[in-house]
Amino acid sequence: MAELILSDLRKTFGGGRAAVDGVSLTLRPGGFLALLGPSGCGKTTVLRMVAGFETPDEGAIRLGDRLLSSANAVVPPESRNMAMVFQSYALWPHMTVAGNVGYPLKVRGLSAGVVADKVGKALAAVHLEAFADRRPADLSGGQRQRVALARCLVTEPDVVLLDEPLANLDRHLRQEMEEAFRDFHARSGATMIYVTHDQAEAMALATDVAVMSEGRVLQMAPPAELYARPQGRLVGSLIGQGAILQVRDDGTSERGYDWPRLRACLGTAAGMPTVDVLVRPQDVEIGGDGLTATVESATFEGERHALRLILGDGQRLRAYSRLLAAAGDVLRVTIRSGWRL
Known part of the structure; x- marks a missing residue:
């Protein structure tokens, strides 16, 4: 061989x-x-x-x-x-x-x-x-x-x-x-x-x-x-079921984002550079003191519901929930971690 x-x-x-x-x-x-x-x-x-x-x-x-x-x-x-x-x-x-x-x-x-x-x-x-x-x-x-x-x-x-x-x-x-x-x-x-x-x-x-x-x-x-x-936006979009968020570039070289840092960078400002951050559904927690999100759609998958969410700035996110949710519901979500592409 x-x-x-x-x-x-x-x-x-x-x-x-x-x-x-x-x-x-x-x-x-x-x-x-x-x-x-x-x-x-x-x-x-x-x-x-x-x-x-x-x-x-x-x-x-x-x-x-x-x-x-x-x-x-x-x-x-x-x-x-x-x-x-x-x-x-x-x-x-x-x-x-x-x-x-x-x-x-x-x-x-x-x-x-x-x-x-x-x-x-x-x-x-x-x-x-x-x-x-x-x-x-x-x-x-x-x-x-x-x-x-x-x-x-x-x-x-x-x-x-x-x-x-x-x-x-x-x-x-x-x-x-x-x-x-x-x-x-x-x-x-x-x-x-x-x-x-x-x-x-x-x-x-x-x-x-x-x-x-x-x-x-x-x-x-x-x-x-x-x-x-994953390296780059296309690989991140092809692998897994994540969502790619645009966040303000905080000037660090680290690839991972924890919740406090990610929350501080979410929401773009005119003229500021942005980076792409991949967030997996399993890293999105429903509830807590997180961001406000509106349910765009909910698909029942047996043991869970797969949710498509719209954040306040119009960006989309995916999440899993064991509780029933319907289009139009307003939820709180916490993003535990993300990966800078």
Whole structure:
């Protein structure tokens, strides 16, 4: 196993704006990286360059000491020992589950006995031993996705690439497949890159998350660090359910804000510089001697109500409450802490 290193990758299609613009990432052996961002941010193009389906205009991709891609030299996809799981599963409809899983091994010319043994182990790893003789049309969406995972596992790849693999599944199956991906990662030990626009998926699955926008990586960090210390307004707005407040710049270099300091800085004054402060719903306390806020909307989420609030200066805030609230109610809120972006 070796590090996967992406160095200053650039890719432009049709002479327009760069789809990927200077992306550099290093993924440790056995790591699980999620590329997170909105549609059109370049994450799938990065994945396709790693797979060998696209050639970078500039930059390089290396797996350890081995050069996989540059503007002048490209190792073909079939020679990279990588496996890819597509959103559409890409299963052969006329083959059985066992036939689909074993196909890459047959292409490599392995004997029938070796293929059968490896296929059996791969299907057992995704809990589909009993479905070996069925065809894809007889399976649920989650089961088809497990077949695609087993097909990856059977080839023992160095890197597994996943292109929004849960996009076609309902919420229940997504949760089930998240467990399958975690188990697959633990069993295979492979380095994994997972493309998604769903931040909940990225945070739940990955050991590291790279947030992308307009072809660039804005921040790469473990999920807990990304959540607690986002860098910049866009990362803060993409991660979690927080609200971004504009407050007066008090001239300090500290990134965190406690309640007394934040309260003193809230409310902008003409001509004064401002900074963006991210406030999470769980850091907003209803009641006390806090600020006056009007409930804009309230959504019941079972164990709590998710509130959208409007402060006196017109800025919006999110909060959680166990007590029933309705649009138009006037509350007091205390902001325990915030993070300067």
